[in-house]
Amino acid sequence: MAPLQLFEEIRARGESNAETKDRWYIVAATAMAAAGAGPDVAELYQLTTKDTSLAEEKHIQRRLKEAILKTSILYGVPRSLQALLPLFSILKEEQIDHYGPRTEALQNGETQSERRERGRRHFDILWTPAAAQANREKNFKYQPDLYLLNLETIYELWLSENTILNPVDTQMCTTAALICSGSPQQAMWHTRGIVRHGGSIVMARFAQEIAFEVGKAYGCDVEKVVRVDEIDFDDATPH
Template sequence: MTSIQFLEEFRIRGESQAHTKDQWYTVAAVSLAAAGAGPDVTLLYQMATAGTSLDEEKRIQRRLKEAILKTSILYGVPRSLQTLLPLFATLDDEHIDHYGPRTNALKNGQIIEERQTRARKYFDTLWTPAAAQANREKNFKYQPDLYLLNLQTIYELWISEDTILSPVETQMCNVGALVCSGSPVQAMWHARGVVRHGGTIEQTRFAQDIALAVGKAYGYRMGEVIPVHEIPFDDTAPH
């Protein structure tokens, strides 16, 4: 394991401002997972939950597990399991947060059309409606099962689920995961997605800074990451 003390500055920085509060550990967790340092998330969890009540610990655990589950689509199931299983091994029965929003929704008879509508809106917001539709059509034209996997299954059931993490928080996690999985172009797309879903450029910068710090600490080759100040956001993007 590598010392994660460098993340303390992001904890302090994140918790000092309302729009980044409670987000440092989710972005850090997925960055570690993507960089192949998943077992160190147990140390991150200890850092994030130190001195908290049991209820607060479970809330943090819920958010952290959801972040890793969502971003596993970006960097792979094996790395997510290398992250989650060591964490699970530290939790006794009293400390397990046993909640799954998708499982609950399906159990309670959620209508699939509700998820489809939410997923379409999410994807349209991320790409803009015209670009999103072009993407759908291209996927379907060249490989219908790619459309089924990427645009239906992933967005309907996983990415657009917002009970635990908001779309902005999800996009921040996507930035961290993509930077640390060596996918700088896709990281830029999702950096714009933070803002398009209602976040700020400062939140985008915060997520990118955490990911770059994780990559540097673990010697991970991240490629040519485009700095936030060079990303072409809309002129109206909030700072």
């Protein structure tokens, strides 16, 4: 299937439901970046912003760039740049949305304790508090620097930042990225996280289905992923 046809089908499905209307393109973009299809994100962006106002284009651009940047910690910076740089190359000066929530927060005096609390809250909801604490303790016991990277840097500064993408947006994007980067167990955790952070089963299923379509189109193995209907959303077993 040609990319444009795939994108049009994803858009039609995404825009048919209020829960996925402003989310379909960020889920598709993160799946594509994870699948190594980053250069095609520029074509996705052009389809998404066709016939929109400049203000709406910048809204879409802001969300799409944040989604790719946020999920780059899961599949790697080189793949995120394969998506972002072609996108940057098609933007005219007046089209650029120049905003970075973390940069602005740091400039405005956001403290480490504020980031730590936000990251802790995000991780506790994803896992449930007891299982989240067990994860923290295991990380720190076996490799303190893993705790520094995973719990502090990734969750406090990146995943829990919610100015552009709220927690449900984030979990939908991480689910798609993990599916297309060959991480089925982690994809299951974050699919569960969509619902735990307040999303619906419909949204969880949508994120998975888009990732399956993108993954298959770009040659990813997605067969080991646990489907939504097989996930125990109440499971609090520490891993």
